Amino acid sequence: MTSKLDLLDTLASVARALGNGHRLALVERLAQTEASVDTLAETTGLTVGNASQHLQQLRKGGLVTARRDGKQMFYRLTDERVVTLVTLLRQVAETNLAEMERLVGRLFADDDAQGGLETVGRDELLSAMASGKIALLDVRPNVEFKAGHLPEAINIPLDQLEEMLTVLPKDKEIVAYCRGPYCVMSHQAVQRLHQLGYRVRRFEEGYPEWKAAGLPIAS
Amino acid sequence: MTSKLDLLDTLASVARALGNGHRLALVERLAQTEASVDTLAETTGLTVGNASQHLQQLRKGGLVTARRDGKQMFYRLTDERVVTLVTLLRQVAETNLAEMERLVGRLFADDDAQGGLETVGRDELLSAMASGKIALLDVRPNVEFKAGHLPEAINIPLDQLEEMLTVLPKDKEIVAYCRGPYCVMSHQAVQRLHQLGYRVRRFEEGYPEWKAAGLPIAS
DNA sequence: TCATCATTCAATAAATCAATAGAATGATAG
């Protein structure tokens, strides 16, 4: 008879695969779109060899799969549920760990310094999109935007915000989003646009959460 | 500026807290009801010292909290979401890991040997309960039943099944449940009742998942 | 106060994990 512990050990091995900051960074990156090992190594600041090893561990845990394309290996999440899993992990961590709240608080302290940025929740965003009263702004790099984005979103990568302002309507309220709740890009975009006189708020989630929730996407 | 890695490291520490079979066993036990260290040590087969250490780690990860009652320390899950988190972890593991499927298959191989046991999903159970056409059977130990159970459920701990048969209606279909999807108690109960000629099926989840879903419970 | 019981803390050895550098593999272009 298989002991229950074997089963729980297997389960634990999946949890352990998520139990490292670098691997979570890789998962977060992969939540945007699939990528090659060297792209992943670059965006996470790891050496290629090290990134490869961490990816092997994620693969052993069944969280990512790989495909070869010519010389390169492309990795992607096996399943949208991996995003949901990390999101839930975040929620549990946030509500239960004072440490976590302290870090999040510090990460976004700049916002509070000027009175706090207003955010838009998922339900409110859905109805605002339906009414056509807002313009949706995606500030992620163009590669990630092209791999998938929210319907009707306009893409202005953060580093081109000033140059591309003309494509933004001045008369509508703008809602900006990026990679997820802890991604700082949309925060910065909202700050700059606010200073320029736009009416602008931040979507409190990001593209991966939107996609994992099964909501419509465009590409 | 706080680096993003600090944040992900904190997140990783929560995942690591779940990254051990013994700790998952403790969490699974705590999903039933709060318990003292020595109860937990006994039901998981750990020494008291070892159990205490693992509980410290779960506490550091923010997954459990402790309260003192006289000489004893009682631990419980901080949040229903911990159950949801483990459930999701299970789902991801099951769909993505061949190893996991192999183990689950072997654990319940006896059922298949006699044609497979039919199960009842959550939605079907809810409507069956509303129509009053079934009797709900909780085969967990009485302590756990008293701490909370599904509405209208009858408690017959597995080891008293034969003696207490009289409290079960013969004319209704019976749905049995226990601690969760990998708990073998309801499987065994269904097998025995089936042999005795009852119409009986197994609820495919358990009490913790029911409670975590915010469905009504009794105690 | 002292003795007792439940739990936690501290110290150790064995096992596992993380980062690094260098060798090995697999696919492609010439």
Add this chain to the structure above:
DNA sequence: CTATCATTCTATTGATTTATTGAATGATGA
């Protein structure tokens, strides 16, 4: 076939994690 490039594998080192032991703490009742 050979050279090249992207990736993986191997071996090593140092850092964590685990289980075990025994001592220390905290609450209780005589």
